[in-house]
Amino acid sequence: MPVVSYIEAIKTAMEEEMERDERVFILGEDVGKRGGVFRATEGLYERFGAKRVIDTPLAESAIAGVGIGAAMYGMIPIAEMQFADFILPAVNQIISEAAKIRYRSNNDWTCPITIRAPYGGGVHGALYHSQSIEAIFANQPGLKIVMPSSPRDAKGLLKAAIRDPDPVLYFEHKKAYRLLKEEIDNNEEVIEIGKANLLQEGADITVITYGLCVHYAKEAAKELAAEQGIEVNLLDLRTIYPLDQEAIINAVNKTGKVLLITEDNKEGSIISEVSAIIGEHCLFELDAPIKRLAGPNVPAMPYAPTLEKAFMVNQDQIKQAMLDLALF
Amino acid sequence: MSKHTELGLSEEEVLEMYRIMLTARRVDERMWLLNRAGKIPFVVSCQGQEVQQVAASFALNREKDYSAPYYRDVGVVLALGMSIKELMLQAFAKAEDPNSGGRQMPGHFGSRKLRMLTGSSPVTTQVPHAVGIGLACQMNNDDAIAFVTLGEGSSNQGDFHEGANFAAVHKLPVIIMVENNQYAISVALNEQVACEKISDRAIGYGMHGETVDGNDPFAVYKAVKQAADRAREGTGPSLIEAVSYRLTPHSSDDDDRTYRSEQEVKQAKENDGLISFREYLIAHNILTEENEREMEQTIKSLIDEATDYADAAPYASPDTLLDGVYQ
Ligand SMILES: Cc1ncc(C[n+]2csc(CCOP(=O)(O)OP(=O)(O)O)c2C)c(N)n1
Numbered sequence: 001m002p003v004v005s006y007i008e009a010i011k012t013a014m015e016e017e018m019e020r021d022e023r024v025f026i027l028g029e030d031v032g033k034r035g036g037v038f039r040a041t042e043g044l045y046e047r048f049g050a051k052r053v054i055d056t057p058l059a060e061s062a063i064a065g066v067g068i069g070a071a072m073y074g075m076i077p078i079a080e081m082q083f084a085d086f087i088l089p090a091v092n093q094i095i096s097e098a099a100k101i102r103y104r105s106n107n108d109w110t111c112p113i114t115i116r117a118p119y120g121g122g123v124h125g126a127l128y129h130s131q132s133i134e135a136i137f138a139n140q141p142g143l144k145i146v147m148p149s150s151p152r153d154a155k156g157l158l159k160a161a162i163r164d165p166d167p168v169l170y171f172e173h174k175k176a177y178r179l180l181k182e183e184i185d186n187n188e189e190v191i192e193i194g195k196a197n198l199l200q201e202g203a204d205i206t207v208i209t210y211g212l213c214v215h216y217a218k219e220a221a222k223e224l225a226a227e228q229g230i231e232v233n234l235l236d237l238r239t240i241y242p243l244d245q246e247a248i249i250n251a252v253n254k255t256g257k258v259l260l261i262t263e264d265n266k267e268g269s270i271i272s273e274v275s276a277i278i279g280e281h282c283l284f285e286l287d288a289p290i291k292r293l294a295g296p297n298v299p300a301m302p303y304a305p306t307l308e309k310a311f312m313v314n315q316d317q318i319k320q321a322m323l324d325l326a327l328f
Numbered sequence: 329m330s331k332h333t334e335l336g337l338s339e340e341e342v343l344e345m346y347r348i349m350l351t352a353r354r355v356d357e358r359m360w361l362l363n364r365a366g367k368i369p370f371v372v373s374c375q376g377q378e379v380q381q382v383a384a385s386f387a388l389n390r391e392k393d394y395s396a397p398y399y400r401d402v403g404v405v406l407a408l409g410m411s412i413k414e415l416m417l418q419a420f421a422k423a424e425d426p427n428s429g430g431r432q433m434p435g436h437f438g439s440r441k442l443r444m445l446t447g448s449s450p451v452t453t454q455v456p457h458a459v460g461i462g463l464a465c466q467m468n469n470d471d472a473i474a475f476v477t478l479g480e481g482s483s484n485q486g487d488f489h490e491g492a493n494f495a496a497v498h499k500l501p502v503i504i505m506v507e508n509n510q511y512a513i514s515v516a517l518n519e520q521v522a523c524e525k526i527s528d529r530a531i532g533y534g535m536h537g538e539t540v541d542g543n544d545p546f547a548v549y550k551a552v553k554q555a556a557d558r559a560r561e562g563t564g565p566s567l568i569e570a571v572s573y574r575l576t577p578h579s580s581d582d583d584d585r586t587y588r589s590e591q592e593v594k595q596a597k598e599n600d601g602l603i604s605f606r607e608y609l610i611a612h613n614i615l616t617e618e619n620e621r622e623m624e625q626t627i628k629s630l631i632d633e634a635t636d637y638a639d640a641a642p643y644a645s646p647d648t649l650l651d652g653v654y655q
């Protein structure tokens with residue numbers, strides 16, 4: 001089996017889907033000749049041509065809005081936002097339009113668009129190239145949001161997003177692009193949207209997270225198991241909207257102790273909703289207060305290395321939080 | 329040669345155009361009555377814009393082109409195939425309304441069958457959608473085109489600029505028609521834009537731009553027809569500005585006496601394109617006393633029937649509240 005990086009997995013998913021279905025096309029800034037500023041679409045312009053890998057003007061609302069129009073026609077657009085931070089000019093198109101097209105037309109029109117956006121920090125990207133902006137969209141029924149944590153998931157979830165009959169936001173972690181590599185067989189795995197993934201079972205504590213934090217949590221759990229014999233039950237949300245409530249409840253009930261992790265600011269984040277679900281459904285199963293580990297409540301991640309490091313949730317913090325919870 | 333024959337329009341076609349314009353006006357008038365009688369909570373009017381709406385629609389290929397109309401386009405949607413009954417169903421927000429099943433306010437049109445994109449309330453979002461349709465047509469060698477309308481105030485939104493620019497760069501088959509009715513709720517044209525004409529903006533996008541008298545059906549038809557021909561030939565999008573006047577308050581919730589004079593409205597009513605088109609048809613013996621009477625009667629009875637039907641039709645069951653969020 002070939003070893004594939006997270007970004008190669010993304011590219012391969014698009015390539016295979018474009019190959020499979022002629023209606024699939026890409027539009028975004030610099031996605032064509034340049035192959036994307038991160039090279040996520042590298043080679044696709046050469047392979048599929050300028051009509052299916054479209055360099056658009058620098059205008060995010062049009063990238064989303066034109067994609068939405070094409071999707072209503074019956075095409076399957078993959079719109080790329082160069083950075084998740086710059087999705088904000090397109091929020092109206094995504095929330096007022098894409099999310100509501102099926103509902104407002106009473107099932108007459110549909111909008112099968114995928115919007116990809118690189119998110120996340122730890123890449124010296126400063127305030128506007130580091131943000132996690134998923135929470136903005138995570139209370140909008142009509143949208144689905146996936147955030148893959150590994151190359152295999154990146155590929156399988158992107159294929160699922162492209163095949164989904166409704167709009168899907170696909171947030172990919174920039175730091176994961178070349179950091180994460182794994183063997184993926186060349187099969188056509190499509191990972192179901194809406195289902196969380198229990199990555200490892202453990203009896204002592206439950207950790208629930210998503211995106212790149214899953215990687216850090218996995219590594220921290222490995223160390224804790226080796227050093228202290230603590231067994232972590234690790235749930236990767238995979239789809240952060242709508243949440244897989246059943247998987248969350250089962251994972252929490254298994255250990256009665258839960259740590260929730262996000263790279264985003266704590267307030268009003270995805271893990272806020274996860275903790276509300278736990279509060280609603282698992283109160284009498286809990287043996288410790290819900291513990292949350294998240295970015296600090298400052299507007300966004302600063303540039304200077306000291307400040308960036310202080311902002312980012314890291315493996316050591318996660319390990320410490322896991323240990324504290326296990327000992328509670 | 330008369331104006332309509334010059335444009336290749338038959339007597340039947342111009343009469344049909346007039347019938348639809350008149351239908352739009354009468355439907356709209358009925359909706360105000362229903363609103364004032366407490367039967368329907370909201371009306372947003374087409375009055376004053378029917379001529380340009382219907383004339384423009386007739387310049388399209390109504391069998392295959394796509395449209396993204398805005399909330400005033402009763403004339404457009406009628407011309408493109410929506411029935412009076414369907415219009416009444418959406419006014420009453422009944423389950424059978426094909427636009428949204430009563431989920432949206434009146435005036436939020438959409439029908440997949442008619443290739444009419446579903447519209448929303450935030451203005452101008454439909455412009456990039458129409459451009460996306462144009463893009464898809466181009467990609468699929470489909471010789472359909474996309475026709476999108478909006479108000480002049482709405483032409484200040486970012487989506488107007490983003491959509492127009494995208495369409496021009498990729499030479500997409502799109503017609504953007506700005507229905508300039510001189511007001512955006514209470515804000516008059518000179519407080520919306522500093523340019524002389526909305527169509528002046530076309531230069532900045534590198535597309536064809538043209539301003540026409542929205543009360544003149546022939547001028548509108550000609551401009552949109554030529555725009556459609558250019559779009560189909562692959563020479564790109566056009567920006568057509570049709571100038572008319574909003575004869576009613578912005579909506580049933582507005583009181584226009586707070587920002588414009590009754591004198592101004594009265595004068596605009598005298599210039600109503602529906603009056604001059606009627607006179608043209610009479611002068612050319614296309615509209616006679618007899619067929620006019622018959623036309624009015626037919627429209628009235630269709631509206632009566634549609635009103636009774638829509639009034640009696642059931643609302644969506646509360647059980648359907650959760651339907652259609654996802655497939
Ligand atoms: C983004 C947005 N802002 C404000 C409104 C409220 N609003 C509805 S219609 C309107 C005026 C629109 O004027 P114009 O574009 O000239 O169209 P007209 O109603 O005159 O046909 C406003 C401000 C809205 N619907 N959407």
Ligand SMILES: [Mg+2]
Binds near residue numbers: 479480509511512513
């Ligand atoms: Mg106006």
